[in-house]
Amino acid sequence: MELSEPLAVVTATHWIPEYRQKPADLEPSRRPADPGYTALAVSESCSGPELAVLAGRVALTAAGWDGADVGLLLYAWSHYQGHDFWSPAHFVAAGVGANSALPLGIQQMCNGGAAAVQAAATFLRGDPRCRRALVGTGDRFAEPGFHRWTGDYGVAYGDAGTAVLLSTEPDARPRLWLHAIATVAAPQLEAMTRGDDPAAPAPRWLRGAVDVRTTKKAFLRTLPRNRYAEIERAKLTEVITTALADAGLTGDDPRLARVILPRFHADALDSGYRPLVAELTPADTVDFGRDTGHLGAGDLAAGLADLLDQHLLAPGEYALVLSAGVGFSWSCAVVSRPVPTERGGDST
Secondary structure, eight states, X not given: OEEEEEEEEEEEEEEOOSOEEOGGGSOGGGSXXXXXXXXXXXXXXXXXXXXXXXXXXXXXXXXXXXXXXXXXXXEEXXXXXXXXXXXXXXXXXXXXXXXTSEEEEEOOGGGHHHHHHHHHHHHHHHOTTOOEEEEEEEEOOOTTTBOTTTSSSSOOBOOEEEEEEXXXXXXXXXXXXXXXXXXXXXXXXXXXXXXXXXXXXXXXXXXXXXXXXXXXXXXXXXXXXXXXXXXXXXXXXXXXXXXXXXXXXXTTOTTEEEEEOOSOOHHXXXXXXXXXXXXXXXXXXXXXXTTTOBOGGGHHHHHHHHHHHTTOOOTTOEEXXXXXXXXXXXXXXXXXXXXXXXXXXXXX
């Protein structure tokens, strides 16, 4: 998505539980052979939407916003939200005091946060009456319904809520500028998390826990060897080059300083993402996920938050923030840190 002018990212925050579960904490029979992470963030009580409310409140306070002034609230998630027949987006809106906002749920699995940012940008640029948006995510991968370490291949799952505040107000004080966000999809891979299972009448009807490994095995048996890797490589190349072009950049632009990777297993990053990124840009790759795990729909927003918290961009420098999710879809956001002379830019 090429923006006619940059969009203000007023702030980005995450609420990640303090408790970290390490492989050594697991029963020997349940420890993964190759963990890929030092620890996973585990919420011992809060649901995904509750984590999102906590992150949203922090973001609003940091920005000096009142929830009542938020016109749009987009909320994304990838796993069970705590109730069977319910709108978590409305819960999050009420929880942050955004009772005049339009709450919309975005179900794009683990790429949901990126899809929500892209949708919010479309709303903000398309409706002059909507000037402030909150994009939130929340996921909790709790036992017994989800085995966070061993329920999937290529990723282990941590819990978190995130919030990104976007604005088109002339006096907005952005901590980042959003220059472009691109998304590409490969719907032919949708059966990766369906396998050959029949449609069930209720959640977890066929199995007591989510079992992505079984569905992936079933689906991959139908593909030629290495076909998935070929598709992923082509789509990642497309989404990164498209986002760069939409932002008016090239991969060798000296202002491009960082590439924030999704919080996937170390092997998945080392074998796929890092080599490809290195072909497209010399910018440094950054992996924030080793002691949190993959945060469901929250990887892109959490990447923005850590990019800010760790002061990884100098004024005028750019970063790419990557996200992906089953379905499949891949996203790439292009952001920069404002320079002191830019309108309302954050110089901290």
